[in-house]
Amino acid sequence: MKKILFSLSLLLMSGNVAALNIFACEPEWAALTQQLAGGKADIYTATAALQDPHRIEARPSLIAKARRADLVVCTGAELEMAWLPVVLRESGNSKVQPGGDGYFEAASAVRMLEVPTRLDRGDGDVHTQGNPHIQTDARNFLPVAAALAQRLMQLDPSNKAEYQQRLAAFEQQWRAALTRWEQQAAPLKGVAVVVQHRGFPYLSNWLGLQEVATLEPKPGLEPSAGWLSQVQDTLRQHPAKMVLRAAYQDGRPSEWIAQRAHIAAVELPYTVGGSDGARDLFGLFDDTIARLLKGVQ
Numbered sequence: 001m002k003k004i005l006f007s008l009s010l011l012l013m014s015g016n017v018a019a020l021n022i023f024a025c026e027p028e029w030a031a032l033t034q035q036l037a038g039g040k041a042d043i044y045t046a047t048a049a050l051q052d053p054h055r056i057e058a059r060p061s062l063i064a065k066a067r068r069a070d071l072v073v074c075t076g077a078e079l080e081m082a083w084l085p086v087v088l089r090e091s092g093n094s095k096v097q098p099g100g101d102g103y104f105e106a107a108s109a110v111r112m113l114e115v116p117t118r119l120d121r122g123d124g125d126v127h128t129q130g131n132p133h134i135q136t137d138a139r140n141f142l143p144v145a146a147a148l149a150q151r152l153m154q155l156d157p158s159n160k161a162e163y164q165q166r167l168a169a170f171e172q173q174w175r176a177a178l179t180r181w182e183q184q185a186a187p188l189k190g191v192a193v194v195v196q197h198r199g200f201p202y203l204s205n206w207l208g209l210q211e212v213a214t215l216e217p218k219p220g221l222e223p224s225a226g227w228l229s230q231v232q233d234t235l236r237q238h239p240a241k242m243v244l245r246a247a248y249q250d251g252r253p254s255e256w257i258a259q260r261a262h263i264a265a266v267e268l269p270y271t272v273g274g275s276d277g278a279r280d281l282f283g284l285f286d287d288t289i290a291r292l293l294k295g296v297q
Contacts, residue, residue: 018042019156023066025074026053027272028135031281033073035170036149040159049273050248053079058086066091076105079132109147110140113201137202138285185289191296196245196254212238215253223253235261242295246270266295
């Protein structure tokens, strides 16, 4: 009898074992994968909300996680180029190398903005495929979710029906949330803003914000006092309502310009976990829009 009970317990336990090991580069893709896979995936998030995803060290712990992964889910578009290629190469895991079924780039599912017409190192951290910060437009999560669900079904066909059901449920809930967010954000259309880093073109494109200045003189280059003074001069000609920065960024440049231009400095969560209100994907955009609306008051 004991042997029978033990065997039954093993079967029950095996039914709860995740089918896939997922290595997610950023919190937003870990959260989306969780929505689509539920208990069918064991998800590891390589970066935290208050880290700059451009500049992560290829630590041994990341390599070890990638070595055991069945699927790597990242933004792509060269966002992780400083660390992910090293992690994947050193992992020795043939399943998750770029071009394989175990490698997924969210950027491949959406229309890219700010694709450069020329490439010059003097222009700063310019990405050849376009601006990689696609997660700030909530609409982008629909095509990414559809493509990611297909990849999950491909890698784990035995759970295809569950992935399909979870995708349908997510799409229904997300479309309803999109309608709500866009109604709430209507007062933001046409509002002039300053951005600390070129990290918000998708957000601006979605909500109709007008970016009139950038605090970084070039992408990835910290602004000097002289450059900030030039931005201040620009704002005298083209006034803005607020200056936007991501939660992981140093707030001093934004605060400097906000005090002198008499505008609001708005810190946005940028990804899941970037604020107390951004605990999941829905909270990310609830909090983002609430902070923007507060900034224009």
